[in-house]
Amino acid sequence: MRAGSPVTPGLRRLSAGRRRVWAPAAVLGVLAVALVAAAPSSAVRVAAFLVAAGYAARVLRRQGPLAADRTARAVLFLVTGVGVFLPALIGFFNLMGHTLARLTDPAAPASRGDLLATTLVAAGLVLAARHWPARLGEPAFVALALVSATALKLAYVLLVRVEPVSDFADMWALTSSLAERGLDATRGSLVFLFHRWSYFERVLPYLLPLRLAFGPRPESYSVANVVVGSLASLLVYRMTRSWFGAGAARVALVVSLAAVETVLAAGIPTHDVPGAFYTLIALVLFLAAWRLHSRGRERAALLAGAGFGLAVAVLDLQRTTGSVMLLTVTLLGLAMAAVERGAAGPPAGERHRRLLAALALVFIPWMVFGTADRVLRAAELRVPPALRERAGWRGLAAATDSWGDGSYAYCYENYTAPYGVSKADWRSLALAKLATDLHHHPGARVTSYLRKSEALFDLGSQTYFYLHGAELRGFGPVYREREERILAVSRWFSALFLGALVVAFCRLWTLPEVPLPGLLPLLYLAVFTAILLFLAEVQPRYLYPIWYLGAIYIGALFGPGCPGSSRSS
Amino acid sequence: MYRSAELRFVLAAAAAAIALLLALLAVAAERTDLLMLDFREWRPVTSGLVEPSRSHVEAYFRNLQSDPPDRRLFRLTLQLESAAGGPGFLAAERELPAVDGARYCFRVLASPAAPGAASGLGIAVHVNGALAWSRPLTPPVRGFAISVPGIRPRRGKVKIRLELRSSGPQRSPASPASPASPAPAVHFEYATLRRCAPGAR
Numbered sequence A: 001m002r003a004g005s006p007v008t009p010g011l012r013r014l015s016a017g018r019r020r021v022w023a024p025a026a027v028l029g030v031l032a033v034a035l036v037a038a039a040p041s042s043a044v045r046v047a048a049f050l051v052a053a054g055y056a057a058r059v060l061r062r063q064g065p066l067a068a069d070r071t072a073r074a075v076l077f078l079v080t081g082v083g084v085f086l087p088a089l090i091g092f093f094n095l096m097g098h099t100l101a102r103l104t105d106p107a108a109p110a111s112r113g114d115l116l117a118t119t120l121v122a123a124g125l126v127l128a129a130r131h132w133p134a135r136l137g138e139p140a141f142v143a144l145a146l147v148s149a150t151a152l153k154l155a156y157v158l159l160v161r162v163e164p165v166s167d168f169a170d171m172w173a174l175t176s177s178l179a180e181r182g183l184d185a186t187r188g189s190l191v192f193l194f195h196r197w198s199y200f201e202r203v204l205p206y207l208l209p210l211r212l213a214f215g216p217r218p219e220s221y222s223v224a225n226v227v228v229g230s231l232a233s234l235l236v237y238r239m240t241r242s243w244f245g246a247g248a249a250r251v252a253l254v255v256s257l258a259a260v261e262t263v264l265a266a267g268i269p270t271h272d273v274p275g276a277f278y279t280l281i282a283l284v285l286f287l288a289a290w291r292l293h294s295r296g297r298e299r300a301a302l303l304a305g306a307g308f309g310l311a312v313a314v315l316d317l318q319r320t321t322g323s324v325m326l327l328t329v330t331l332l333g334l335a336m337a338a339v340e341r342g343a344a345g346p347p348a349g350e351r352h353r354r355l356l357a358a359l360a361l362v363f364i365p366w367m368v369f370g371t372a373d374r375v376l377r378a379a380e381l382r383v384p385p386a387l388r389e390r391a392g393w394r395g396l397a398a399a400t401d402s403w404g405d406g407s408y409a410y411c412y413e414n415y416t417a418p419y420g421v422s423k424a425d426w427r428s429l430a431l432a433k434l435a436t437d438l439h440h441h442p443g444a445r446v447t448s449y450l451r452k453s454e455a456l457f458d459l460g461s462q463t464y465f466y467l468h469g470a471e472l473r474g475f476g477p478v479y480r481e482r483e484e485r486i487l488a489v490s491r492w493f494s495a496l497f498l499g500a501l502v503v504a505f506c507r508l509w510t511l512p513e514v515p516l517p518g519l520l521p522l523l524y525l526a527v528f529t530a531i532l533l534f535l536a537e538v539q540p541r542y543l544y545p546i547w548y549l550g551a552i553y554i555g556a557l558f559g560p561g562c563p564g565s566s567r568s569s
Numbered sequence B: 001m002y003r004s005a006e007l008r009f010v011l012a013a014a015a016a017a018i019a020l021l022l023a024l025l026a027v028a029a030e031r032t033d034l035l036m037l038d039f040r041e042w043r044p045v046t047s048g049l050v051e052p053s054r055s056h057v058e059a060y061f062r063n064l065q066s067d068p069p070d071r072r073l074f075r076l077t078l079q080l081e082s083a084a085g086g087p088g089f090l091a092a093e094r095e096l097p098a099v100d101g102a103r104y105c106f107r108v109l110a111s112p113a114a115p116g117a118a119s120g121l122g123i124a125v126h127v128n129g130a131l132a133w134s135r136p137l138t139p140p141v142r143g144f145a146i147s148v149p150g151i152r153p154r155r156g157k158v159k160i161r162l163e164l165r166s167s168g169p170q171r172s173p174a175s176p177a178s179p180a181s182p183a184p185a186v187h188f189e190y191a192t193l194r195r196c197a198p199g200a201r
Helices: A014-036 A040-059 A072-102 A114-130 A139-160 A166-187 A192-205 A209-214 A221-243 A246-258 A260-267 A272-294 A298-318 A322-339 A350-378 A385-399 A410-419 A426-440 A442-456 A481-508 A515-534 A546-558 B004-029 B052-065
Strands: B044-047 B075-079 B089-097 B104-112 B120-126 B132-135 B144-149 B158-164 B185-195
Touching: A014 A350, A040 A246, A040 A442, A040 B044, A072 A442, A072 A481, A072 B052, A114 A546, A139 A260, A166 A260, A166 A322, A192 A209, A192 A298, A192 A385, A192 A426, A192 B104, A192 B144, A209 A260, A209 A385, A221 A260, A221 A272, A221 A385, A221 A515, A221 A546, A246 A546, A260 A481, A272 A298, A272 A350, A272 A410, A272 A515, A272 B004, A298 A322, A322 A350, A385 A410, A385 A426, A410 B104, A410 B120, A426 A442, A426 B004, A426 B185, A442 A515, A442 A546, A442 B120, A481 A546, A515 A546, B044 B052, B044 B158, B052 B075, B052 B089, B052 B158, B075 B089, B075 B158, B104 B120, B120 B144, B158 B185
Parallel strands: none
Antiparallel strands: B044 B089, B075 B185, B089 B158, B104 B144, B104 B185, B120 B132, B120 B158
8 A cells, every 4th residue: 555645536637638528428418318308217227337337447447456456356346346336326326316306296295304404414423423533532432322323223112113014023923923832833834835934044043032031022122123233333343443444433333323224123023133233243253264364373263264154054044145145255265265375373384374264264164054054954943945945946936037127016916926836847937037038138137137226225215114003102103294204314314325335335446455354245245236136036125234234335435544554354 | 465366366267157157058048948938939829709800810919918028028918808809719829849759848837817817718738739738717716837748749840839718608799798807818928848857758
């Protein structure tokens, strides 16, 4: 890294070469405006694609993270750009357009004041975090942020009573059944029904222990949701600080704490909140394994690797994303093991160190995960393999239509409703669809990816899950106007969040150096998102971890410290 | 901390592997019978109790397949006209290339276009001119999979015909269907004709 180099280059006078760019830019601008007027939805995707392509071309000519190697930078940029940047950009345009359109609708209850207040509060929190006086110390800031956010969220879940709906109601009912009647008495209701089995898996590592410990009251899960959310933000703070400095970490902390959806989601028996927490725990343990290995503490690294494998097993129970996590870290772990060379610690041969790195980062986690999975299956605590396989192929067949938008409504209308549990050869069908797309019109996969991005990144739009039958104690039900206003605020915050994430992504690639582990959360998010967009049904709720993983990079954007400044974890 | 040359190799190899996998899939799809059947090539057939003109049936058939346009490739909709004068049954057929001596399995998903729209209907699948599969649709009808194994090609072709017919009395100008009742229709989707797996008949 170049000492003393400016983090953000200052504005410069336009050169003659750049002035020549104005003419075609103006033509493109006119075309863009015409496209927006004629076909707003297509315009969003085309605009996002053009911006992304232009930016990609620019960034690949520039020095940035892994500055010494253009190919490595290009591949990492491609994966994270396709997985995060492009869909987030589409989501940002979509949310901005949607929210601003509502402002011009006189019948819409959301007002400019709501959005202005949201913007000011968000900006105020970020500025306060960024300019926190050093003399007051980091612990004071962390304590203040965590305590105040936790207290406010507790006040919310205690004051607003919410009626669980959909999957959440079923999961809580199953939890109660398990707590009251026991496993054997309840198991009969699980047979042959994949969704019942998946509920069963989800409640085991979170809702069931809470129900057993604290009883049937809604506070059993809502208070825990608040606490777990705050702990997740604390993990975000620690990770961000190790890579991007204290200022960035403070911003990441307040952004993740203030995300509107993290407030609303705390009120229901959800699996998203613990899912995000276990995701962060797994990332922290993997990074700990890498850090310990780098310092030559091999035994501790192996232990951390084993802990990571166990965390992934829990994550797989909670959110069925353990395999995605393992896939991501295996790729990065193998890359790390391949490129690793001497570091501090006891002297050892380079080959020996590489072997140990592969053991701690890849093989031990896989072994522990596999063993835990086998034990759980032997105890009949996991979905039977045949049922999982059939449901998996059926889900793939339903969601992989390149002409569909991947939404739950589309899948329900075209598959769940007409075919139910029909014993079609879903595996054959799914493979045939993929092959037919690739053969006849591979471009359809690309347009499908972009189209599904709008649905997946329509963040903040699922307030109906969080406010169903909601009642503000003493002030009456939360519906119609109040719910509309909350929805508008939630979507506007989401637009700001995605906008900041897009800018943060751009900023990341302008930095002289970013430690490779610092790219792991982004890489995980990219792989996870890309798999959803290519192959799966998409709901904005599936991206719940983005409120934490995205906050890391938004922190890097606003943090005063120069990222990668001689730190490496 | 990192060796850029080796990292470049690992990352480039991963990207190349993904590209190679996609290319192999595309080539394999072209050279095998993995692809779904393209319903745009199918031709309408009608006869029976009411015999409209050929052009009428062609136009009617094409109009059915136009919504939504992007799915026309994989979805075939057969709908009996609710107004008087329409066909008593409607079918679509296609001769598909095949290898003599091999045995093929035909699969397709079928579902009523709307709840209640299948009342009094029957579906049949003819292979090479012979009835291979049939089923009356009695409410409540949900979607189901049709599988016809053990098909033997004739002179390098397999002729498949999907048929929707009314099993009730024929509608006539004197007794038109109620405007409120949905037109009886069935979607056929995601059809494949491929060599049977070992063990299939």
